[in-house]
Each structure stands twice: as structure tokens, then as C-alpha cells.
Amino acid sequence: MIYLAFALWMGIGAGVVGRIKGSSFFIWFVIGAVLPGLGLLAAAFYRSDRDEVRRQCPTCGRIVKLHDAMCMSCGTDLEFPEVGIEPESAALQRR
Numbered sequence: 001m002i003y004l005a006f007a008l009w010m011g012i013g014a015g016v017v018g019r020i021k022g023s024s025f026f027i028w029f030v031i032g033a034v035l036p037g038l039g040l041l042a043a044a045f046y047r048s049d050r051d052e053v054r055r056q057c058p059t060c061g062r063i064v065k066l067h068d069a070m071c072m073s074c075g076t077d078l079e080f081p082e083v084g085i086e087p088e089s090a091a092l093q094r095r
């Protein structure tokens with residue numbers, strides 16, 4: 001019973017951390033509850049999507065991740081660009 005409460009709290013902790021980083025609360029809650037401690041650590045070290053450098057698709061104008069080789073919206077093959085758009089997290093901090 002004590003273990004169950006512990007796992008639940010670990011799940012909530014991992015879920016909150018995952019949510020802050022722009023991921024799903026539920027997915028990280030499950031990971032944290034199944035792997036107490038480990039799940040929370042994984043959530044803490046999980047690389048946030050918001051920290052990725054972005055760029056704009058030249059064909060449809062959609063903002064995609066810098067490392068994407070193909071536009072998710074229109075399917076255009078993307079060259080590795082010389083300039084990227086700053087990560088969302090950096091843009092948010094300046095506001």
C-alpha cells in the first residue's frame with residue numbers, strides 16, 4: 001500500500017515535469033508510476049520540443065523542426081538550412 005502511494009506520487013511528479021516540458025501529462029504519469037524514480041528522472045532529462053531550433057518550410061510556410069528532413073505538412077524535402085528560427089523556449093523568455 002505504501003509502495004502504491006509512492007508510485008502514484010512519482011507518477012504525478014513525472015507527469016507534471018513532462019507537462020511543463022510540453023509533453024503529455026498522462027504518458028509521463030504512466031512512466032513515472034511504472035518506473036518510480038526512473039520515470040521522474042527520464043521526464044527531467046527528456047529533451048523538450050520547445051528547445052528545438054525551428055525553421056520555416058519554403059513551400060507552405062509551416063514552422064518545422066530544424067532536424068526534420070521533410071515537411072510534415074506538405075511533404076517538401078528540406079535542405080539543411082543556413083539559418084534557423086530560435087527555439088520556442090527562447091522566444092517565450094524574451095516576452
Ligand SMILES: [Zn+2]
Nearest residue numbers: 057060071074
Ligand atoms: Zn511545407
